[in-house]
Amino acid sequence: MSLPIEQWRADTPATQHLVHLNNAGASLMPRVVVDAIVDHLGLEAEIGGYEAADLRQSAIDDVYGALAALLGSRARNIAIVENATVGFAQALSAFDFAAGDRIVTTRNDYISNQLAFFALRERAGVEVVRAADLPEGGADAEDFARQLRDPRVKVATVSWMPTNSGLIQDVPAIAAACAAVGVPLIVDACQVVGQMPIDAPALGCHFLCGTARKFLRGPRGLGFLFVSDAALEAGLYPRAPDMQGARWTGPEQFELADSAQRFENWEFSHALVLGLGAAVRYALAVGLETIQSRCHELAAYTRTKLSAIDGVTILDRGARRGAIVTAALRDRDPREVVRALHRRGINTTATLREWARLDMEAKGVDAALRVSPHYYNTVEEIDRLAEALLVDPAG
């Protein structure tokens, strides 16, 4: 199979001068994404912000259809939200927690989600229960299922792919366990969206949130939330719905939107929304299966190349691993290495213990180098990274 790699790179002008291996942070936007944003900003300056939204209403509506196509869902199940954290918080806020209620999660859930749980523990007396990990890494879906069998469990959550390692959690098994006992599940798919095919309705989760800026290659400052029919039918809604999510139907009455829109707020940067739409269409045109196989192959190649370097230890664990590679560096501070690589035109990042305490403490490291290739990267770029790490002791 011949892949149009040159076309992808031509669509991403920065690849001509830059090795961008920080796609799990924020990927490079294809030119069509930047153009869509800049065009709409120009229109807003030319005719007014509300007037531009009116004029482009059908293009804005189409973004929901594009996201629905990406997630195997219908447009009515898609909420566009300010970012994935807002999406996750909106979903979590649909549940009224009382003291003793339980949230079941994993040892690898995203830091911001963990912080939200801690706050609920402090404020509402919620108990946070984490499923045990398998010996090879990743949550034990059977233990997850066991923890669900407690009547105090109110909701379950899982980060499909933690931001601090290449682990892919077995979300289908976890979602099936939740569905079997009727516990609502919130999936944080931030690192998976745009990297792997997703069929959100087939998972059976109540909510699934994602971000625009990572593997989806959209703009910073935007995200989305899939809301299942079951969640809508259960009447779930966020703690503070606004005029986008509800109508003021009488002096003291309100009525929720019958779609996922009830989880949206009214105000948007429509420029960013249109950029997100362009990013989704671009990903669909490349093909999610193609994207997945190529970026996972490049990640596997990265692990092989880096592990051959003296003093480098690959930290990624789990039965299945994706397009994030993390490595411990003997005698080198990953933050220094990231800066040195940056000076050589190679973008990577460092992941710190304080962002993933449970996982990083189990691995016994304070910081790791994180390399996240995407489908538009090349083997030669990975080789350049490996060479830079080899020739320069400071990275």
Added chain:
Amino acid sequence: MSLPIEQWRADTPATQHLVHLNNAGASLMPRVVVDAIVDHLGLEAEIGGYEAADLRQSAIDDVYGALAALLGSRARNIAIVENATVGFAQALSAFDFAAGDRIVTTRNDYISNQLAFFALRERAGVEVVRAADLPEGGADAEDFARQLRDPRVKVATVSWMPTNSGLIQDVPAIAAACAAVGVPLIVDACQVVGQMPIDAPALGCHFLCGTARKFLRGPRGLGFLFVSDAALEAGLYPRAPDMQGARWTGPEQFELADSAQRFENWEFSHALVLGLGAAVRYALAVGLETIQSRCHELAAYTRTKLSAIDGVTILDRGARRGAIVTAALRDRDPREVVRALHRRGINTTATLREWARLDMEAKGVDAALRVSPHYYNTVEEIDRLAEALLVDPAG
């Protein structure tokens, strides 16, 4: 006093072909705002989204200082939030409501805030109490103070200027009443920011939220929240703090940021943030006193001109009125009039009963024409609006 009106209009190229009187919706961005946004988007595409944020960190930090200057506050009291609704919801979420707790507000609070209160009533049994209006319109600060003297009152809120009329609420008196009895106050200043000088610390409110896109002339999709020292010292924090607002300090511990940052989420469009900064600096350079006196004069002139037209009734009430003019139109649907004016190159908008039930029902109208001039508008533009309404029965 000679004002640099031509310069303001030159900085806003669309004024050459457009009469924009929808500044209470979204104002026209000055060129420097659009340039700041587009420049940063270009940088993100050129060097990467995280790398661009690192490179522009000091410019991003400066935006907090600019907002602090706008609000008479310090940078540590400023949170940048996704939009004003998120800011208001974050502030409201700092309080744990139990059944019977009361929120004291006005009959003119913004629809989205009202919907949030209704949701709290339905979900948590919170009671919503609205201060009576004065005969001339606007909340009676004495009645507001009376309602506060109930031990069940947990928090008070006021929209400084409702979106559906020119009313300016007596926020200093309401804030003083709250401070006198120690009830935390959340001020929604969306329509006031960029239109009038604000000294948030002097008000003594706990929180004050605002938006970028209205009279401040910033981008759509961004807002901010002032958090007072008293609110910080009281240990208030949002229901779902994320890694921007808190640190994960031990396996089961977290620590809040000691500044207003605890009300922020981590992910931003830094392009929009830099655009907001440019808008704030532009407003400060024009001068808030200058802005206020000019746009209030233009609004008063608009009321005079429109009320001279047969079948037009000005709806704005209250002892003090600002740069929003609302008018009932006999035998004409304001939505149709807005479309007809738009065809003549004049941007206005319609405000509907369902967005402001209590006020619009008291006024006995289903819809009103809303005209919101800003300091860069001219008397000639108001005259053009009036002529268009006169010569064309459809508007």
